[in-house]
Amino acid sequence: MLKVIVTAKNTPFRLSETKDVLKGHKLGLKTLNLNANIKYQEIIGFGGAFTESACYNLYRVNEETRKLALELYFDPEKGIGYNIGRVSIHGCDFSLSSYTYIEEGDKDLKTFDISRDLTYVIPTIKAAEKISGQPIKLLASPWTPPAFMKDNNSPIKGGHLLEEFAPSWANYYVKFIEHYRKQGMTIWGITVQNEPAAVQRWDSCIYSPEQEGNFVKKHLGPTMKNSSAKDVNILVWDHNRDIIVERVTPILSDPETSQYVWGTGFHWYVSEAFENVGKVHELFPDKGLLFTEGCVEMGVHLQDWSTGERYARNMFGDLENWCQGYIDWNLFLDNLGGPNHVNNVCDAPIIIDIFPERLILESSYYYIGQISKYVKQGAYRIESALDIDNLQVLAFVNPNHQIVTVVLNQSDKEEQFNVGNESVVSLPHSIMTILL
Helix, strand or coil: CCEEEEEECCCCCCCEECCCCECCCCCCCCECEEEEEEEEEECCEEEEECCHHHHHHHCCCCHHHHHHHHHHHHCCCCCCCCCEEEEEECCCCCCCCCCCCCCCCCCCCCCCCCHHHHCCHHHHHHHHHHHHCCCCEEEEEECCCCHHHECCCCCECCCCECHHHHHHHHHHHHHHHHHHHHCCCEEEEEECCCCCCCCCCCECCCCCHHHHHHHHHHHHHHHHHCCCCCCCEEEEEEEECCCHHHHHHHHHCCHHHHCCCCEEEEECCCCCCHHHHHHHHHHCCCCEEEEEECCCECCCCCCCHHHHHHHHHHHHHHHCCCCCEEEEEECEEECCCCCCCCCCCECCCEEEECCCCEEEECHHHHHHHHHHCCCCCCCEEEEEECCCCCEEEEEEECCCCCEEEEEEECCCCCEEEEECCEEEEECCCEEEEEEC
């Protein structure tokens, strides 16, 4: 018999294993077709960002609630099996304030010090790893170089890296990796710059495609290659899908630059042009693709079912287009959507209601979990087809040869289809995971 796990609106089903949707094989229904012999991309994993705000929120509540919160994400059985994560290289908008690891003006990086991250961020990652039973692979991203390295002499409102400080800034990444590794952290990759096309009222820095490519080619790539960080992957772009093709093409088309680049990171804001992700794969099939940030903006959206569907729609769209993993934004935010030192408040899959010291699981938590809990690191997406307009389907084969099929129904209509010797009901506004 099939094993089926369901999350559905207007039902008690929340990542619930149930036989209620199994109805026995019926003639005349469409059939789910799977072909494990046709494989696409390998999956790196799923996770979220260990921002200072997210980690700080955990320390605002009691130890029991803190442990439960981490189990809900990182425990492969009790939770949804996260195995990757993201950290900022010094401050971002979801830090408690803007900060760097050096004293202002220290181009030789003699004052480099990550001790601030030892208060909330690194202890949280270590606790997550203990619960997960494995190292958390981290992607690290800077929001800005130190102010003195930029032409606007400010960490905020964009500005550009000054060429004279490019060697020092490249060494900064290596220092970060070395210091985090001394704390036992697993730095899998770095991005050159978070959102290099956005002038923000918070920490930000602007690069054109040519500037980003030249920094990688002349400074960051060679510096990392000739250091202890030579095994760390470099990702470019780390911004939205809408202009991803024109942004990465000049970088990845240059062999001198491309040799240093693992692939492209991207976010979901502005656009759901998933075909652009597929176009990057088509143009550069030897390069990786990783979703590096997405969240529902404008504060907390308590118990809004559409946020979960947005996550699922984006995960389906990107995974269908060769994306190899998904990193959500803040793991935990408080009931005001922060803290955020520039009031850029957002939603998160788990909201920590601070004073009652309780956890609120948003619909997004369950929708992500229908994929992340069952699709394991090292799985491959495989060919799948289900000819029903209201349903989307994704299928994977795990390293243990288990086939995982995920079916998304964003419509108001119930649908039914055959899987082998069973028929399965897809409930309205639901996501279903079928294990074979």
